[in-house]
Amino acid sequence: MDVPLISNQEVWLNIALIKQYHENMPGVQAEDTVLKALQRLDLVRIAYKRNPALSDEERFCAMLLRAAMVGDASIIIDRPFKIMPHLKNVNYIFQSLEKIEDLYSSCHIYDYEWMAEKYGALCP
Amino acid sequence: METIGRLTLQETRSFAEIFSLAGKVLYRVFQPDTYNSATRTVLINQIYFTSVQILPAFITVSIIFGSLLIGIVFQLLKNLGLTAFFGNVLIGLIVTELSPFFTVLLITLRSSSAINTEMAVMTVNKEIKTMEAFRVNVINYLLVPRIINGVISIVLLSALFSIVLMGSGILFSRVIFGMSVDVYLNILLNSANFSDIVIALLKCAAFGFFITLIPIHFGLKATHELTSIPIVVSRGMVSVFAAILIIEVLSLITKIL
Numbered sequence: 332m333d334v335p336l337i338s339n340q341e342v343w344l345n346i347a348l349i350k351q352y353h354e355n356m357p358g359v360q361a362e363d364t365v366l367k368a369l370q371r372l373d374l375v376r377i378a379y380k381r382n383p384a385l386s387d388e389e390r391f392c393a394m395l396l397r398a399a400m401v402g403d404a405s406i407i408i409d410r411p412f413k414i415m416p417h418l419k420n421v422n423y424i425f426q427s428l429e430k431i432e433d434l435y436s437s438c439h440i441y442d443y444e445w446m447a448e449k450y451g452a453l454c455p
Numbered sequence: 456m457e458t459i460g461r462l463t464l465q466e467t468r469s470f471a472e473i474f475s476l477a478g479k480v481l482y483r484v485f486q487p488d489t490y491n492s493a494t495r496t497v498l499i500n501q502i503y504f505t506s507v508q509i510l511p512a513f514i515t516v517s518i519i520f521g522s523l524l525i526g527i528v529f530q531l532l533k534n535l536g537l538t539a540f541f542g543n544v545l546i547g548l549i550v551t552e553l554s555p556f557f558t559v560l561l562i563t564l565r566s567s568s569a570i571n572t573e574m575a576v577m578t579v580n581k582e583i584k585t586m587e588a589f590r591v592n593v594i595n596y597l598l599v600p601r602i603i604n605g606v607i608s609i610v611l612l613s614a615l616f617s618i619v620l621m622g623s624g625i626l627f628s629r630v631i632f633g634m635s636v637d638v639y640l641n642i643l644l645n646s647a648n649f650s651d652i653v654i655a656l657l658k659c660a661a662f663g664f665f666i667t668l669i670p671i672h673f674g675l676k677a678t679h680e681l682t683s684i685p686i687v688v689s690r691g692m693v694s695v696f697a698a699i700l701i702i703e704v705l706s707l708i709t710k711i712l
Contacts, residue, residue: 334584334589338576344496347493348589349685352491352492352591356492358492379543397589401589
């Protein structure tokens with residue numbers, strides 16, 4: 332299922348939406364939370380950009396952080412190489428997940444069998 | 456015959472859908488839990504984009520158009536020997552009729568078309584589905600802030616347009632009728648009818664409500680194909696102009712009754 336970023340809103344608002352809407356977190360506090368989360372991925376520079384201005388990796392990380400904002404998040408990544416087709420392996424995805432591992436409770440990645448080589452030892 | 460029947464059914468269904476959506480929105484508007492931090496952020500942004508950003512252009516157009524209108528009307532009244540009705544014309548026609556109409560036309564051209572396209576693009580891009588996936592209520596988050604903003608914008612901008620018109624009136628009444636400011640204000644106050652002003656305010660609120668609700672309704676009707684965007688925008692804008700005319704006629708009937 333595609334869950335794109337909302338294109339007429341900046342990245343920080345897309346990520347903060349979950350906290351603001353479900354937890355009624357004030358805008359200033361939500362912005363601060365998002366900036367700190369982006370900082371962990373070295374992506375503070377994208378906070379005030381919109382979806383069309385993002386690279387594939389930046390878009391993936393923004394979507395990942397948005398998913399991680401859900402309380403006790405169980406993140407499902409569906410075909411990550413569809414979002415970042417130029418990646419040769421899963422390393423970037425795992426590195427990003429490691430940097431925010433305390434923000435979610437579990438993560439599952441789903442992909443086609445013929446993409447197995449990109450996952451290396453993870454797919455025997 | 457079959458085509459007429461089909462079109463009638465289609466329009467009736469569309470009409471019913473709009474009123475059903477209006478009912479849902481009105482219900483949510485009066486629920487305190489609608490106004491969470493996210494909705495408030497959208498509301499503030501919408502008010503800024505629709506009411507604040509437009510101010511320089513709106514004031515400029517109001518001054519130019521308002522002065523022209525006041526000048527023509529005053530000159531006409533003088534030529535026809537209807538100077539005694541000058542207050543009634545200014546309040547009854549220009550302030551309560553032309554100001555809301557002119558304002559709603561400007562806002563419709565600028566904001567309704569933008570809202571219609573924005574909603575259609577969001578639907579095509581599956582952004583509405585995204586919100587549903589994150590359990591974000593589309594009515595609370597997208598519709599309520601835009602509709603409240605529409606009502607606030609039209610009421611305030613229409614009042615601003617009336618103020619600009621009455622300001623121009625001071626100048627033109629002096630030039631054309633040789634009238635002092637005191638006399639001018641006195642005539643205005645004596646001509647102001649409370650019920651007319653209430654009807655004008657309600658009309659502005661109805662304009663604001665429907666010129667945002669209708670574009671959203673049609674925008675959300677877009678399919679997942681890009682080619683559906685111009686179709687829903689066109690249908691939405693035609694319906695908005697029809698709604699403006701219907702509200703205008705209804706307000707006139709209310710006034711007469």
